[in-house]
Amino acid sequence: MGYKIKSRIWIESDDNVLLGEGRVHLLKAIHETGSLSKGAKSLNISYKKAWGLLDSVNKSAKEPVTINSVGGKGGGGVQLTDYGKSLIETFDEINKNCWKFLDEQVAKFETL
Protein backbone atom coordinates (compact mmCIF):
# COMPACT_ATOMS: atom_id res chain seq x y z
CA MET A 1 0.00 0.00 0.00
CA GLY A 2 1.44 3.35 -1.03
CA TYR A 3 1.27 6.85 0.30
CA LYS A 4 -1.89 8.92 0.27
CA ILE A 5 -2.05 12.66 -0.09
CA LYS A 6 -4.64 14.79 1.66
CA SER A 7 -5.42 18.46 1.51
CA ARG A 8 -7.45 21.20 3.04
CA ILE A 9 -8.19 24.44 1.26
CA TRP A 10 -9.78 27.64 2.44
CA ILE A 11 -10.62 31.06 1.06
CA GLU A 12 -9.51 34.25 2.76
CA SER A 13 -10.62 37.81 2.30
CA ASP A 14 -8.41 40.50 3.83
CA ASP A 15 -6.71 37.90 6.04
CA ASN A 16 -10.04 36.73 7.44
CA VAL A 17 -11.19 33.23 6.69
CA LEU A 18 -14.24 33.31 4.45
CA LEU A 19 -14.78 29.67 3.58
CA GLY A 20 -13.35 26.34 4.64
CA GLU A 21 -14.71 22.85 4.67
CA GLY A 22 -16.46 23.31 8.00
CA ARG A 23 -18.10 26.55 6.93
CA VAL A 24 -19.27 25.03 3.67
CA HIS A 25 -20.77 22.11 5.57
CA LEU A 26 -22.63 24.52 7.79
CA LEU A 27 -23.96 26.56 4.88
CA LYS A 28 -25.23 23.40 3.25
CA ALA A 29 -26.95 22.33 6.46
CA ILE A 30 -28.55 25.75 6.77
CA HIS A 31 -29.75 25.52 3.20
CA GLU A 32 -31.38 22.16 3.89
CA THR A 33 -33.02 23.09 7.18
CA GLY A 34 -33.78 26.77 6.69
CA SER A 35 -32.50 27.48 10.18
CA LEU A 36 -29.20 28.05 11.90
CA SER A 37 -30.15 26.17 15.05
CA LYS A 38 -31.38 23.14 13.13
CA GLY A 39 -28.36 23.21 10.87
CA ALA A 40 -26.06 23.28 13.88
CA LYS A 41 -27.89 20.37 15.43
CA SER A 42 -27.62 18.29 12.27
CA LEU A 43 -23.84 18.82 12.32
CA ASN A 44 -23.60 18.07 16.04
CA ILE A 45 -21.98 21.40 16.81
CA SER A 46 -23.20 23.89 19.38
CA TYR A 47 -25.45 26.71 18.28
CA LYS A 48 -22.91 29.16 19.55
CA LYS A 49 -20.14 27.76 17.43
CA ALA A 50 -22.35 27.72 14.35
CA TRP A 51 -23.45 31.27 14.98
CA GLY A 52 -19.85 32.43 15.27
CA LEU A 53 -18.92 30.71 12.03
CA LEU A 54 -21.84 32.16 10.12
CA ASP A 55 -21.21 35.61 11.53
CA SER A 56 -17.60 35.40 10.44
CA VAL A 57 -18.59 34.25 6.96
CA ASN A 58 -20.97 37.15 6.47
CA LYS A 59 -18.48 39.66 7.84
CA SER A 60 -15.71 38.62 5.49
CA ALA A 61 -17.78 38.09 2.34
CA LYS A 62 -18.07 40.91 -0.15
CA GLU A 63 -21.81 40.34 -0.47
CA PRO A 64 -24.27 38.84 2.02
CA VAL A 65 -24.15 35.05 2.07
CA THR A 66 -27.29 34.58 4.15
CA ILE A 67 -30.34 36.57 5.13
CA ASN A 68 -31.08 36.15 8.81
CA SER A 69 -34.54 36.95 10.07
CA VAL A 70 -35.17 37.13 13.79
CA GLY A 71 -38.57 37.03 15.41
CA GLY A 72 -41.87 36.68 13.62
CA LYS A 73 -43.75 33.60 12.55
CA GLY A 74 -41.83 30.51 13.53
CA GLY A 75 -39.28 32.64 15.35
CA GLY A 76 -37.24 33.48 12.30
CA GLY A 77 -34.74 31.61 10.19
CA VAL A 78 -31.74 31.81 7.91
CA GLN A 79 -31.72 31.55 4.14
CA LEU A 80 -28.86 31.42 1.67
CA THR A 81 -28.59 34.18 -0.89
CA ASP A 82 -27.86 33.34 -4.50
CA TYR A 83 -24.35 34.58 -3.85
CA GLY A 84 -24.04 32.16 -0.96
CA LYS A 85 -25.17 29.27 -3.11
CA SER A 86 -22.71 30.03 -5.84
CA LEU A 87 -19.91 30.38 -3.26
CA ILE A 88 -20.34 26.86 -1.96
CA GLU A 89 -20.71 25.47 -5.48
CA THR A 90 -17.46 27.09 -6.55
CA PHE A 91 -15.68 25.95 -3.41
CA ASP A 92 -16.76 22.35 -3.94
CA GLU A 93 -15.67 22.47 -7.55
CA ILE A 94 -12.22 23.80 -6.75
CA ASN A 95 -11.83 21.34 -3.91
CA LYS A 96 -12.61 18.40 -6.15
CA ASN A 97 -10.23 19.65 -8.81
CA CYS A 98 -7.54 19.96 -6.18
CA TRP A 99 -7.99 16.38 -4.99
CA LYS A 100 -7.77 15.13 -8.53
CA PHE A 101 -4.66 17.16 -9.17
CA LEU A 102 -2.96 15.88 -6.02
CA ASP A 103 -3.87 12.28 -6.69
CA GLU A 104 -1.89 12.53 -9.88
CA GLN A 105 1.07 14.11 -8.10
CA VAL A 106 1.35 11.57 -5.31
CA ALA A 107 2.75 9.01 -7.71
CA LYS A 108 6.05 10.82 -7.36
CA PHE A 109 6.47 9.37 -3.90
CA GLU A 110 6.17 5.77 -4.97
CA THR A 111 9.30 5.75 -7.07
CA LEU A 112 11.67 7.25 -4.54
Add this chain to the structure above:
Amino acid sequence: MGYKIKSRIWIESDDNVLLGEGRVHLLKAIHETGSLSKGAKSLNISYKKAWGLLDSVNKSAKEPVTINSVGGKGGGGVQLTDYGKSLIETFDEINKNCWKFLDEQVAKFETL
Protein backbone atom coordinates in the same frame (compact mmCIF):
# COMPACT_ATOMS: atom_id res chain seq x y z
CA MET B 1 -8.68 43.33 -3.32
CA GLY B 2 -10.00 39.88 -4.19
CA TYR B 3 -10.19 36.57 -2.46
CA LYS B 4 -7.10 34.52 -1.69
CA ILE B 5 -6.95 30.76 -1.60
CA LYS B 6 -4.77 28.87 0.84
CA SER B 7 -4.02 25.22 1.25
CA ARG B 8 -2.33 22.69 3.44
CA ILE B 9 -1.32 19.28 2.18
CA TRP B 10 0.01 16.25 3.98
CA ILE B 11 1.07 12.73 3.18
CA GLU B 12 -0.32 9.73 5.01
CA SER B 13 0.85 6.17 5.17
CA ASP B 14 -1.60 3.63 6.59
CA ASP B 15 -3.65 6.45 8.14
CA ASN B 16 -0.62 7.83 9.96
CA VAL B 17 0.65 11.24 9.03
CA LEU B 18 4.04 10.96 7.39
CA LEU B 19 4.75 14.47 6.21
CA GLY B 20 3.16 17.86 6.59
CA GLU B 21 4.50 21.38 6.43
CA GLY B 22 5.64 21.34 10.06
CA ARG B 23 7.44 18.04 9.70
CA VAL B 24 9.18 19.18 6.54
CA HIS B 25 10.30 22.34 8.30
CA LEU B 26 11.73 20.24 11.08
CA LEU B 27 13.55 17.90 8.73
CA LYS B 28 15.10 20.88 6.97
CA ALA B 29 16.24 22.36 10.27
CA ILE B 30 17.75 19.03 11.29
CA HIS B 31 19.54 18.86 7.97
CA GLU B 32 21.03 22.31 8.53
CA THR B 33 22.07 21.81 12.14
CA GLY B 34 22.88 18.10 12.24
CA SER B 35 21.02 17.78 15.52
CA LEU B 36 17.44 17.36 16.71
CA SER B 37 17.83 19.63 19.71
CA LYS B 38 19.38 22.44 17.68
CA GLY B 39 16.80 22.00 14.94
CA ALA B 40 14.00 22.27 17.49
CA LYS B 41 15.52 25.40 18.96
CA SER B 42 15.83 27.06 15.57
CA LEU B 43 12.12 26.47 15.01
CA ASN B 44 11.21 27.65 18.51
CA ILE B 45 9.48 24.41 19.37
CA SER B 46 10.20 22.26 22.40
CA TYR B 47 12.64 19.40 22.09
CA LYS B 48 9.91 17.04 23.16
CA LYS B 49 7.55 18.15 20.43
CA ALA B 50 10.28 17.86 17.82
CA TRP B 51 11.25 14.42 19.07
CA GLY B 52 7.65 13.24 18.86
CA LEU B 53 7.32 14.53 15.32
CA LEU B 54 10.52 12.92 14.14
CA ASP B 55 9.66 9.66 15.82
CA SER B 56 6.29 9.65 14.10
CA VAL B 57 7.88 10.39 10.74
CA ASN B 58 10.29 7.50 11.02
CA LYS B 59 7.61 5.13 12.22
CA SER B 60 5.29 5.82 9.31
CA ALA B 61 7.88 6.01 6.55
CA LYS B 62 8.61 2.93 4.49
CA GLU B 63 12.36 3.52 4.76
CA PRO B 64 14.33 5.36 7.46
CA VAL B 65 14.21 9.13 7.03
CA THR B 66 16.94 9.91 9.55
CA ILE B 67 19.77 8.12 11.30
CA ASN B 68 19.82 8.97 14.98
CA SER B 69 23.03 8.40 16.91
CA VAL B 70 23.00 8.65 20.68
CA GLY B 71 26.07 9.07 22.83
CA GLY B 72 29.61 9.22 21.57
CA LYS B 73 31.67 12.20 20.51
CA GLY B 74 29.59 15.35 20.77
CA GLY B 75 26.80 13.37 22.40
CA GLY B 76 25.30 12.17 19.16
CA GLY B 77 23.20 13.73 16.45
CA VAL B 78 20.66 13.18 13.70
CA GLN B 79 21.32 13.01 9.98
CA LEU B 80 18.95 12.79 7.05
CA THR B 81 19.13 9.74 4.83
CA ASP B 82 19.05 10.11 1.06
CA TYR B 83 15.49 8.87 1.23
CA GLY B 84 14.69 11.62 3.72
CA LYS B 85 16.18 14.27 1.47
CA SER B 86 14.21 13.14 -1.54
CA LEU B 87 11.02 13.04 0.52
CA ILE B 88 11.25 16.70 1.45
CA GLU B 89 12.22 17.69 -2.09
CA THR B 90 9.21 15.89 -3.50
CA PHE B 91 6.91 17.36 -0.89
CA ASP B 92 8.09 20.88 -1.64
CA GLU B 93 7.65 20.34 -5.33
CA ILE B 94 4.10 19.05 -5.00
CA ASN B 95 3.23 21.82 -2.58
CA LYS B 96 4.43 24.51 -4.98
CA ASN B 97 2.56 22.91 -7.85
CA CYS B 98 -0.56 22.88 -5.73
CA TRP B 99 -0.29 26.57 -4.88
CA LYS B 100 0.13 27.42 -8.52
CA PHE B 101 -2.83 25.28 -9.48
CA LEU B 102 -5.05 26.88 -6.85
CA ASP B 103 -4.01 30.40 -7.74
CA GLU B 104 -5.39 29.78 -11.18
CA GLN B 105 -8.62 28.38 -9.79
CA VAL B 106 -9.35 31.22 -7.40
CA ALA B 107 -10.26 33.49 -10.30
CA LYS B 108 -13.62 31.72 -10.35
CA PHE B 109 -14.61 33.55 -7.21
CA GLU B 110 -14.07 37.01 -8.59
CA THR B 111 -16.78 36.78 -11.24
CA LEU B 112 -19.59 35.52 -9.05
Add this chain to the structure above:
DNA sequence: ATTCGTTATGTCTGTACAAATATAGCGAAT
Protein backbone atom coordinates in the same frame (compact mmCIF):
# COMPACT_ATOMS: atom_id res chain seq x y z
C1' DA C 1 -50.42 41.83 25.75
C1' DT C 2 -48.97 37.16 25.37
C1' DT C 3 -47.00 33.35 23.17
C1' DC C 4 -43.53 31.13 20.35
C1' DG C 5 -39.18 29.52 18.26
C1' DT C 6 -35.61 31.54 16.62
C1' DT C 7 -31.38 34.67 16.39
C1' DA C 8 -27.93 36.95 19.15
C1' DT C 9 -24.89 37.29 23.01
C1' DG C 10 -22.41 36.76 27.61
C1' DT C 11 -20.42 33.78 31.14
C1' DC C 12 -18.73 29.98 33.28
C1' DT C 13 -16.51 25.40 33.32
C1' DG C 14 -14.07 21.48 31.71
C1' DT C 15 -10.54 19.43 29.01
C1' DA C 16 -7.32 18.35 25.49
C1' DC C 17 -3.18 19.95 24.08
C1' DA C 18 1.26 22.47 24.48
C1' DA C 19 5.02 23.88 27.20
C1' DA C 20 8.07 23.47 30.86
C1' DT C 21 10.66 20.69 33.87
C1' DA C 22 13.16 16.63 35.24
C1' DT C 23 15.90 12.69 34.51
C1' DA C 24 17.63 8.39 32.58
C1' DG C 25 20.67 6.34 29.14
C1' DC C 26 24.08 6.29 25.70
C1' DG C 27 28.99 5.80 23.83
C1' DA C 28 33.31 7.91 22.20
C1' DA C 29 37.23 10.24 24.06
C1' DT C 30 40.31 11.45 27.63
Add this chain to the structure above:
DNA sequence: ATTCGCTATATTTGTACAGACATAACGAAT
Protein backbone atom coordinates in the same frame (compact mmCIF):
# COMPACT_ATOMS: atom_id res chain seq x y z
C1' DA D 1 36.01 5.79 35.54
C1' DT D 2 34.56 10.28 34.34
C1' DT D 3 33.03 13.82 31.41
C1' DC D 4 30.14 15.62 27.79
C1' DG D 5 26.24 16.80 24.79
C1' DC D 6 22.98 14.59 22.83
C1' DT D 7 18.79 11.30 22.34
C1' DA D 8 14.87 9.36 24.73
C1' DT D 9 11.18 9.52 27.98
C1' DA D 10 8.01 10.55 32.03
C1' DT D 11 5.75 13.91 34.87
C1' DT D 12 4.00 18.15 36.06
C1' DT D 13 2.14 22.70 35.02
C1' DG D 14 -0.12 26.16 32.19
C1' DT D 15 -3.43 27.76 28.79
C1' DA D 16 -6.28 28.32 24.78
C1' DC D 17 -10.33 26.65 23.10
C1' DA D 18 -14.69 24.08 22.97
C1' DG D 19 -18.82 23.07 25.17
C1' DA D 20 -22.50 23.79 28.31
C1' DC D 21 -25.50 26.89 30.25
C1' DA D 22 -28.16 31.08 30.69
C1' DT D 23 -30.65 34.90 28.91
C1' DA D 24 -31.92 38.91 26.20
C1' DA D 25 -34.15 40.54 21.95
C1' DC D 26 -37.05 40.13 18.19
C1' DG D 27 -41.48 40.43 15.48
C1' DA D 28 -45.49 38.08 13.42
C1' DA D 29 -49.72 35.99 14.79
C1' DT D 30 -53.41 35.32 17.87
